[in-house]
Amino acid sequence: MREHRHDVVVVGAGIAGLYAALMTSDYMDTAVVSKVFPTRSHSGAAQGGCAAALGNEEEDSWEWHFYDTVRGSDYLGDQDAQEILVREAIPVMYEMEHLGVPFSRRSDWRLAQRRFGGHLKDFGKAPVMRACCAADRTGHAQLHTLYEQCVKRGVRFYNELFVVDLLVKDRICSGMVAWDIINGGLVVFHARATMFATGGYARAWKVTSNSHSNTGDGLGAVIRAGLPLQDMEFVQFHPTGLFPSGILITEGARGEGGHLKNKDGRRFMEKYAKDKMELAPRDIVSRGIQTEIDEGRGIDGKGYVHLDITHLGADAILERLPQIREMALKFANVECIKEPIPILPTAHYAMGGIPCTVWGLVLSDTKGTPVEGFYVAGECACVSVHGANRLGCNSTLECAVYGRRAGMAMRKWTLENEGCWPDIPGETVERAEEDIQQLLEASGKENVADIRNTLQESMVINCGVFRNETKIKKQLDMVHELQQRFENIGITYRGTKFNTDLTDALELRNLLQFSELIVAGALERKECRGSHYRVDYPFRDDKNWHKHTFAWKKDGTVVFDYKPVVITKYQPEERKY
């Protein structure tokens, strides 16, 4: 088996992974492994912006941004981590500007900023312009600049390698095993510091804004390594996915002044968030839209409502929302300059993930015992800054701020432990080899695509915007049944080069493993908080549920433990918008 050795190996070439690599590459031998070509990472799809209280357009402060992030998270975010996020946002945004990110600018050449849902001035009083952007292609601009900077600094890229398993024993991490998609064969990466920045995982749902590659592979590897995941029940549904696929129409469209309308042409958000209307946090807007649809006020009684931006005028749309126009035209045949866009809530962002400290160091339990040499950042991580619900534009920000911090932490760790190469657990490498061999020889009756479709469709129905015990239990049974069926899959192509049959199966294994923790967590949490809405427990229950969920898969069952939320300034209070 081939083996590569690097001081630092980062899995994932999105904003989080690349920012981390940037921080270590001047000091030590750094490699980035990615299953897609780096600039195809999902970060490149981020449209609307990246938040920082620069105050370029109007007065703003990090304290207001902090307040909004705490409240937006429905008080489940850890406030120490949230404060770091909003304070460091300001220098990090300027650092990105100086690295060369081509942000949109004002006429005085300072960075332009726009409104975004939940970002308010003066402790929740009125919308504020806080989101820096590059038109509606912000993530694309950030990702390409970071990639160029990494190439310039000599980061070694291993593209189109699929990381299968994490190498960890006795809470010491020594690297990972990956499948070489192009040439075939397993490759061991031996590292002194290992990082996962494997991104989001909303591909567990059929209606989703996420790339096909967002299948939670990092989470699957962590589950199989016997480590916990945190707050998995919290998955955000973005209010405006293009009907029917769920492709994202950025919140920037509402930030620029777009209206949501039902079949009667009425701006229904006045019923759900009278003051903030379309710019209320995403969980509230999504529930508003879903209620209109469920109660028969969708357009022509169908499963969508309208997002109307026609009144903004052609010039503003072409300058500020060009990609939205293109997508509405291409994927819905709608010219949004003249007609409203059909939209529905779409699975968008995972607040939960791999638990870690504010330096990205992975935790193995609720007491804070770390896994030495193992770091995470970005959407696959749970620091937790987004708690039960993320504010728009706080995610690319989290990737930058916490990717950067994880990079700094890996640098420190590697310098302090010069010459220390942890042993590779041979049994894990052998298990990965056996698993791949078994999959390559699999000749059962079950079809990978069928199982995946069934999972995705049932997650929309049973574990979506509105949840209840009956539906969630049904979904848990469904996931167990699909896990059983997975044991009997068949692979039709047995070659080793570009075997997408094999990688599809590896992805499905991960989807099934982490979905179980999402559904089991949703069943356990008997309250409504942020994105997690239980119609059978329609209130937030701070007495019993103001705590983080940790979930493990042990001896075939899901085991839970809980950890208090870090509060530094704001005690939970009711959210009114």
Ligand SMILES: Cc1cc2nc3c(=O)[nH]c(=O)nc-3n(C[C@H](O)[C@H](O)[C@H](O)COP(=O)(O)OP(=O)(O)OC[C@H]3O[C@@H](n4cnc5c(N)ncnc54)[C@H](O)[C@@H]3O)c2cc1C
């Ligand atoms: C359509 C859309 C629009 C968005 N708009 C915004 C926005 O305007 N503002 C905002 O703040 N947030 C936005 N978000 C959220 C934000 O873009 C993401 O949360 C963030 O970019 C995730 O970045 P990341 O670095 O964690 O991972 P990603 O950019 O998703 O990258 C994941 C990386 O992991 C690699 N990887 C995964 N599995 C494996 C494996 N098994 N082996 C090897 N490599 C692997 C992939 O190849 C990839 O390089 C948006 C999200 C979507 C889907």
